[in-house]
Amino acid sequence: MALAPPAPTSTGTSGPQPGRASLRFLRALGRNGKAVAGLAILATFIALALLAPVLFPEDPSRIGSGGASAPGAEHWLGTTAKGQDVLALTVWGSRSSLFVGVIAGILATIVGIIVGLACAYFGKAVDDVLSLLTNVFLLLPGLPLLVILAAFMPPGLGTVIIVLVITGWAGNARVLRSQALSIRGKDYVAAALVTGERPLRIMLREILPNMASIVMTTLLGSVIGAIGAQAGLEFLGLGDANTISWGTNLFWASTDGSLMLGQWWIFAPSGLAIALVAFALAMCNYAVDEITNPRLRKPRRAASANAPTAVTQGAQA
Amino acid sequence: MGFILRRLGFYLVAFWASITLNFMLPRLMPGDPVTRMLSRSQQRLDPQQVESLQRLLGVEGGPWWQEYFAYIGRVFTGDFGVSISRFPTPVSEVIAAQLPWTLLLGAVSLFLAVVIGNLLGILAAWRRGGALDSVVPPLLVFIGSFPYFWLAMGSLYVFGVTLGISPLRHAFSVGLTPSWDLTFIFDVAAHLILPALSIVLVSIGGWMLGMRNTMISTNAEDYILMAEAKGLRPRRIMFNYAARNALLPSVTNIGMSLGFIVGGALLTEVVFAYPGVGYQLLAAVQGLDYPLMQGLFLTITAAVLLANFLVDLVYVRLDPRVRVG
Numbered sequence: 170m171a172l173a174p175p176a177p178t179s180t181g182t183s184g185p186q187p188g189r190a191s192l193r194f195l196r197a198l199g200r201n202g203k204a205v206a207g208l209a210i211l212a213t214f215i216a217l218a219l220l221a222p223v224l225f226p227e228d229p230s231r232i233g234s235g236g237a238s239a240p241g242a243e244h245w246l247g248t249t250a251k252g253q254d255v256l257a258l259t260v261w262g263s264r265s266s267l268f269v270g271v272i273a274g275i276l277a278t279i280v281g282i283i284v285g286l287a288c289a290y291f292g293k294a295v296d297d298v299l300s301l302l303t304n305v306f307l308l309l310p311g312l313p314l315l316v317i318l319a320a321f322m323p324p325g326l327g328t329v330i331i332v333l334v335i336t337g338w339a340g341n342a343r344v345l346r347s348q349a350l351s352i353r354g355k356d357y358v359a360a361a362l363v364t365g366e367r368p369l370r371i372m373l374r375e376i377l378p379n380m381a382s383i384v385m386t387t388l389l390g391s392v393i394g395a396i397g398a399q400a401g402l403e404f405l406g407l408g409d410a411n412t413i414s415w416g417t418n419l420f421w422a423s424t425d426g427s428l429m430l431g432q433w434w435i436f437a438p439s440g441l442a443i444a445l446v447a448f449a450l451a452m453c454n455y456a457v458d459e460i461t462n463p464r465l466r467k468p469r470r471a472a473s474a475n476a477p478t479a480v481t482q483g484a485q486a
Numbered sequence: 487m488g489f490i491l492r493r494l495g496f497y498l499v500a501f502w503a504s505i506t507l508n509f510m511l512p513r514l515m516p517g518d519p520v521t522r523m524l525s526r527s528q529q530r531l532d533p534q535q536v537e538s539l540q541r542l543l544g545v546e547g548g549p550w551w552q553e554y555f556a557y558i559g560r561v562f563t564g565d566f567g568v569s570i571s572r573f574p575t576p577v578s579e580v581i582a583a584q585l586p587w588t589l590l591l592g593a594v595s596l597f598l599a600v601v602i603g604n605l606l607g608i609l610a611a612w613r614r615g616g617a618l619d620s621v622v623p624p625l626l627v628f629i630g631s632f633p634y635f636w637l638a639m640g641s642l643y644v645f646g647v648t649l650g651i652s653p654l655r656h657a658f659s660v661g662l663t664p665s666w667d668l669t670f671i672f673d674v675a676a677h678l679i680l681p682a683l684s685i686v687l688v689s690i691g692g693w694m695l696g697m698r699n700t701m702i703s704t705n706a707e708d709y710i711l712m713a714e715a716k717g718l719r720p721r722r723i724m725f726n727y728a729a730r731n732a733l734l735p736s737v738t739n740i741g742m743s744l745g746f747i748v749g750g751a752l753l754t755e756v757v758f759a760y761p762g763v764g765y766q767l768l769a770a771v772q773g774l775d776y777p778l779m780q781g782l783f784l785t786i787t788a789a790v791l792l793a794n795f796l797v798d799l800v801y802v803r804l805d806p807r808v809r810v811g
Contacts, residue, residue: 305503307742309500309503309504309790312745312752313783316783317508317783320771320774320779321512321776393631401634404633405753405767405768423639428643429654431647431648433643436643437640440636440640443631443633444633444636445631447631448627448631451631
């Protein structure tokens, strides 16, 4: 695995080096087309979410007159069967969807980091027990687990977040554990152990910073997963019915039968929004991958003498 | 053999954990599902429904461990209680009637996604920077970003409602009775295309990119260079040397992705009113049918664990290192 450059040299006392590395990372992000596209889409949605009360000051769920009208000058994206403005619902929906997705994604990553570090650092029985737990949770099918958890817990936004974390942490823990395990075997960790560093300090200052890129891709992946899972949960009617989110918008679209009535403008925007956000996050994820793993980068020149694929390309032509 | 036994033990632990979770959930949660149920359901409950709920919630009396062992015993005899939304059918009967359709949908879409996705990945990695490598992955990642059910809604709207060339709902036409004759099989296939297609489209990108990335590492191996030096035909090197060795992570991924495929199938079924387990799950959620929800969870979990075990068996067959190690 390719690591960020400052990895093996120092044991914690390096002040300026991580800063320079992150600056270099940011500059690489700026040069990467995928990262720029992804960040631009994300910024647009975050801006819309923040500006929702300014753009649509009225309560978007207020039931209006003239239901299910097609997009037009008055309502740019038409209205729902209940006469609500679809554009307002979509913009307002981004608040809850992004909020829940980001919070649940961050929490699931933190749990994953804790479990992964504990497994790698302590090893033996701790690793055995936590790995078993991780693998069990990985195997349990996510959506049915989400459903029974959400069905039994009192409905609300908090429940949705907790349930998403419960179903989402295991995959992160597995990835982070194997990465932490390989760093645990490095000499500088052994050196820190010998110098008598406290376990917590070794985990947080020696191991964690050196897996920053994996933590980042894990975080982006879990936010994507959380947004999708939340939408699925709400689509089944298990979310918080009082909040407006992309998932509940789709739930109402489906309940009101907009699909069979051919009212595409009711269900299209929220799904597109979910897809765009997930796509943007995935693009950032691939960008991070490409920057930190040179093997995945696109070859600059078309052919080089010892590249095996290039040789076969020539043979096939 | 040791590997297989260890995996089997692990799956048993996983299943035990899901049973225990099922047992604990209703007992630990604040608030009382029974009162919630009674307040939501306007109709009067039959004594048998009340009994089913009481068993679920452990109002039978006796110490908790006695209830616990009784619960495990009931699960292993397939007794999940009586469904509330489809009263008085037992939960196990409701599930048995629906499960085959979900298995059909899940298996067909998994098979198509794995085969097509891996093939695309092999070809993309073989011609780095070619059209397949630069255009298709971002496109598939974009399609893969849509929620399963939204893509299902979209395809149903385009092909079913607007164009009218595909059936709108259910797994077979009204009036047909399930049998093995050709008209029925074609009818089922016609109803299967759209739901399966939406799952395949969403999941194919992951397979392609996974395979592509493993293939890129494999292509850099010395034995590929050696094969080229020997002057083997590119097709032979690609499939028999590179792809064959890059396939192993994909086999492991099949096990890991089963849960997602099931989740996707459940939501897709809801959109198409496909008479599988997912459609039933929606009905269970709407009717607050806790016994049915739990039964569905356990059945789906058992199916996923079993499928994982089968994947392990295949893995042992494919990777000699596991057999020796």
